[in-house]
Amino acid sequence: MKGIADVKGFLCGTGKGNIKNTLKPSNKKDILVIVSEKPATAAAVFTTNDVKAAPVKLSQKLVKAYEKVHGIVANSGNANACTGERGMKDAETMAKICQNLTGKSPFLVASTGVIGEFLPMDRMEKGIEEAVENLGKATSKEAAQAIMTTDTFPKTAFFEGKGFTIGGIAKGAGMIDPAMATMLSFIATDAEIDKKLLEKALREANEISFNAITVDGDMSTNDTVFFLANGTSGKRITEENYGEFLDGLKEVMKSLAYQIVKDGEGATKVVRIKVIGARTKEEARKVARKIALSPLVKTAVFGCDPNWGRIIAAAGSAGVKLVEEKTELKIGGYLLFKGTKTDYDETVVHKYMKKSEEIVIEVNLNLGSAFFEYLTCDFSYEYVKINAEYRT
Template sequence: MIPVPKGYSFAAVPAGFKKDRNDLAVIVSDRPAVAAGVFTTNRFQAAPVLVARERLERADAMRAVVINAGQANACTGEAGLADCLESCRLLAEALGLEEGEILPASTGVIGVRMPMDKWATAMPLVQANLGQAAATDFARAIMTTDAFPKMAAARLTSPDGKECAIFGMAKGAGMICPNMATMLGVVLTDAEVAPEQWRSVLRAAVDASFNRVTVDGDTSTNDCVFALANGASGVTIGDGELQGLAEGVAQVCQTLAYMIVQDAEGGSKVVRIHVSGARSMGDAEIVARTIGHSPLVKTAMYGRDPNWGRIVAALGRSGVDFNPGDVNLSLCGIPIFAKGAPIPQDHKALLAPHMRRQDIHIHLSIGSGPGSYVLLASDLTHEYVTINAEYTT
């Protein structure tokens, strides 16, 4: 069983935002929790993103997270902002919290306002269900096109032998690309940590995980990751324990990020693109993203076609400066292109068993520079087109 940190209660109820399922999820800490958040860079930021950002800029501690599925409450103007604030007011009233202690998030169709009558009707259900639901119920309630709930955990032991837990949940399967992706995430710990340290830990973890995945190159209006640390375990994170906490949070986020690519809408592959030898990390990232976003590369991965020409062509149009004679490429650990030319061998026969696997590794060395970057990408399938061609119809 995945360990859940102490001091948190969950609720997951059917509010009627989506048909025949739980679609409203709440987490409440039994005490004020040090809070941090990372948000989408899309200029069309959804109402809950604006509200949560403002609250985290104003205060270090929060008590609750609320997420609804069905309506993104994005591109809804001042009316949508008022709806978000009203939803927080209703929840605060039902659970005896302060409105400003609640971090809201939404996922669903852009441009659709939330049905506030359903929010009001759902509050007695939330009140009755709080503490009765499991973390798994929360993770399922925030799903949209996800095929499975995404959860991960880690433990940290303090020098005096006390243990604290780190636990994360996320949703996301499509419209995935940093910064960040169409994803929502919540990280919880029962350790006590200073606000600035907690914010730094979360930023670093997100940069090493959720900001290194792509499904389709689209950045959403609603992306956010919240992190709460409530100290219920009695473990205090000092300078000596900070690295261990950071590693635990990064591990949880990286596991969730992998699951998001694994669950890509219609996806069948997780493609690990490692670019090395670039003049800088920035150059390596540009190359990795050019390859990871390429429909030609992605469809080749889906078709189990070791078409290395599409990979080096993507490198060539990336805009990064390199010497073609320095380029080496391996696919699934097998060298297929060296010093700017293909290695004479039967690539298809050699790679056929490897291309049938879910995990495909691409390693592209483009020189002798210090720059390196790793990106996780999905393939592109017929089902992805079907899902997204019919999303609102």
């Protein structure tokens, strides 16, 4: 499982801080420290939620103030959100501990987990110390495991280009909805690239990856994507070779986004929603997102029920003035609706949904040439169980 630890010049270490306050004992590593051996140009995107966690507020300031950073410190089990002045001080302390232990600065900070609890800073410090001691020893898989909460598997991705590589990890399974989700993603490249171009690449790739997925329609307080470039490979990215670099970044981020949806809490199926024939890309996005958010659509998918009426109703509520008579709907390539119900075999479509781990829903508005694709997953009984027991 290649990822961020496989990018030249980046060292990962994990530690155990027992950060989550729970009655259930855990031996999980829950601290991650990533250090760039050379100062790395930094770009980031964050949650648009008005309620932002302390590490988000701190890292927003750091990315704006510094062109380059030396690393990232992150924890799982506690979001350090809605924790006021103490929360900000604790986030700053996390960064300072790393600075003191490594002699490098600044460090970006990220947290994920339960909202409203203070960080146990004594245990946090011990966990960070262990992670720093282990720098260079953690694999990409182990780095990804350290930031998992309700995830069932670690998420990594890697791209090898001409003279450079891009590697990333992510966590996320629930409270997933743009922009962005209760997700963290740390991505690194050994290419050299100016900050403005790095930010541009991250924005463009984010639009079709992390900002085009939803699990449950709930936006988090802690969403963070960091992208660091340390130039260790000697490969310089300019406008001339930007296309290959962007394609590689898109590949990494789309892979991580897909893995998040596949690991959606209680999910049994990934749903790929394709809206084509729209007047504009934005209208296609609105329709796709509306379908992706519909609990009725998601529960129908869980039941392998080709209930096209729910999908058409969701599409019609997106506010794009679709024309019912022109609209077509396919599930898995089977045409179910073309202005009205078609003469399809429901048993065949049910069998397709039953046997497929990925369900493809295509809506053709027949109003233009624009398109957009969204990823979501089904709603199962297990989703309720996981979130009912999340804090205990």
